[in-house]
Amino acid sequence: MTAQIQDTFLFKGDRYFLIGIQGGNLISPEQFGMEPVILNTACYRGFYATYELTEKGLFLKELTLREKNDKYLPIQGIEPTKGDYQASYYGLNVAVPYTGKIRLAKDLIKEFHVHLGFQKAIAYKTVLDVSLENGRIVEFKDRSKEVEQKRRTFILLKDRVPSWNIIQEINKAFSLDMDL
Numbered sequence: 001m002t003a004q005i006q007d008t009f010l011f012k013g014d015r016y017f018l019i020g021i022q023g024g025n026l027i028s029p030e031q032f033g034m035e036p037v038i039l040n041t042a043c044y045r046g047f048y049a050t051y052e053l054t055e056k057g058l059f060l061k062e063l064t065l066r067e068k069n070d071k072y073l074p075i076q077g078i079e080p081t082k083g084d085y086q087a088s089y090y091g092l093n094v095a096v097p098y099t100g101k102i103r104l105a106k107d108l109i110k111e112f113h114v115h116l117g118f119q120k121a122i123a124y125k126t127v128l129d130v131s132l133e134n135g136r137i138v139e140f141k142d143r144s145k146e147v148e149q150k151r152r153t154f155i156l157l158k159d160r161v162p163s164w165n166i167i168q169e170i171n172k173a174f175s176l177d178m179d180l
Contacts, residue, residue, distance in 0.1 A: 002041040003115050009104050010052040010061070016104035016128070019119055023100015026051065027060050032075050036070040039086055051096065058135040060094040097134045103143075104128045112151070122151040 006017040007026070008174045016027075029036045036046025047065035051058055063075065064086055065119050072087040078092060080087035105124035112123035122129045127147045131139035 020103030058096040064088040
């Protein structure tokens with residue numbers, strides 16, 4: 001199994017990765033009349049996106065996908081750049097009226113990177129929780145110190161934990177839940 005391509009967020013001049021979500025999906029190709037299918041083993045859901053989060057709101061800036069019928073429709077009048085098995089939309093500015101909470105992270109710690117599913121909070125130095133209402137920030141919390149403590153605890157206990165259920169761990173790895 002392979003680590004999955006994460007959605008990217010441009011926020012306050014930095015590039016973050018989406019590592020958790022609570023409250024529904026952000027954007028999906030179905031909203032634009034397209035049906036995604038597996039892109040490759042690093043993208044089982046068939047698409048990934050780049051968003052920009054500003055004081056004005058949340059905006060979809062880029063979208064890459066593999067469409068089931070190879071039918072790539074324009075988004076906001078923008079035609080995709082097509083590759084062999086996928087297409088990418090650049091220069092988008094689609095407002096995303098998302099309401100819920102997202103967890104963003106940056107500064108990957110290589111020793112904690114896993115080659116399965118999505119990366120978890122302890123794999124990053126910087127972890128932020130952002131609550132949004134209709135795409136606008138209503139609450140912001142830096143969780144980096146709390147995650148650092150969890151990472152230290154993990155290091156101390158990792159050799160003492162009994163063997164784990166592989167199926168349960170695989171399911172957790174492919175989840176974007178908000179558990180720390």
